[in-house]
Every structure is written in structure tokens, then in C-alpha cells.
Amino acid sequence: MPYSFQPSYHEFKKMCKLNELPNNEEKYNKILSYFGLSLDTLDWEGIEKNSILLTPKYLDYDENNVRYLYSYKIQKSRIEYIAHLLFEHKIDKRHLMKIEFALIWDPKRRYLTTKGMSSYELVFKPYRETCNIFEKGD
Known part of the structure; x- marks a missing residue:
């Protein structure tokens, strides 16, 4: 079935447009609403307890500033929602x-490829469509 006939694909594309909004409280609340949250209802103690101190292996690491990361991740239907909060x-x-927002849409399709670069063994791997704003800087 073509993507254009799949409701979950249209929902996915509509949510991807959130990445084009300016970074402000309204955008953050729209993103958090997919997790049943808002900036006012976040569990700050839980976030503080379970956040990660960024090290040089992270894209948003800054040697001059201490930065923390906390992630939310849920799967609904064919769409996986991921939100990274950076402090x-x-x-x-x-x-x-x-807040960095990423979506992964699973069309339930597979593609045929080799198991590795130097392998002749064929395997079916899942195809996934993504959109995110994981970018350097900001």
C-alpha cells in the first residue's frame, strides 16, 4: 500500500513539522503533549535523578559548561516518539x-541486504522513515 494511503504516515509528517517551529515554551509543550506532559507537569525530581551528565561522546557536549540530558521515549501504533531535554x-x-524531538515511522516493510559489508549472506532488515532536529549548535 502506498504511503499516501496510510493514515499513520500523514500523522508522522504532520508531527515532523513541529521541528520547524522556533524553540520556545509553546513548541516544547506541543512536543511534551505527545507524552501526556507539559513544562508545568514535568517530574523535576525524577528528571534530576535519572538524567545523564554529557561527556565528549555526545553531540551537545560543551567543555566550558556542564550539560545534562534526559529522554522520553514511547511507541504508539507505527510511530516511535523520542524527546531529549537538554539542560x-x-x-x-x-x-x-x-528539547530535541525525533520520530521514527515504521511502514512495516523490509528490504533485502547483505548481513555485513563483506558478507554474501542476505537478510531482510526493517525500513524506517525518520525526522529529527538533532543538530550541532543552536
Whole structure:
């Protein structure tokens, strides 16, 4: 079935447009609404307890500033939602640098490929469509 006839694909494309909005509280609340949350209802103690201190292996690492990362991830129907909250210096609403939003849509299709670069063994791997704003800087 073509993508154009699949409702989950249209929902996925519509949500991807959130990445084009400016980084502000309204955008963050729209993203968090997919997780049943808002900036006012976040569990700040839980976030502080379970966040990760960024190290040089992370894209948003900054050697001059202490940064923290906390992630939300859920699967609904064919769409996987991922939100990364990035904090600078301290974990609270005032120190929220940005929320990065990624979506993965599973069309339930597979493609045939080799198991590895030097392998002749063929395997079927899942095809997935993605959109995200994981970018350097900001």
C-alpha cells in the first residue's frame, strides 16, 4: 500500500513539522503533549535523578559548561516518539536549553541486504522513515 494511503504516515509528517517551529515554551509543550506532559507537569525530581551528565561522546557536549540530558521515549501504533531535554548547569525549567524531538515511522516493510559489508549472506532488515532536529549548535 502506498504511503499516501496510510493514515499513520500523514500523522508522522504532520508531527515532523513541529521541528520547524522556533524553540520556545509553546513548541516544547506541543512536543511534551505527545507524552501526556507539559513544562508545568514535568517530574523535576525524577528528571534530576535519572538524567545523564554529557561527556565528549555526545553531540551537545560543551567543555566550558556542564550539560545534562534526559529522554522520553514511547511507541504508539507505527510511530516511535523520542524527546531529549537538554539542560545547562542545573536541571530546572529556567536552565532548559532545548528539547530535541525525533520520530521514527515504521511502514512495516523490509528490504533485502547483505548481513555485513563483506558478507554474501542476505537478510531482510526493517525500513524506517525518520525526522529529527538533532543538530550541532543552536
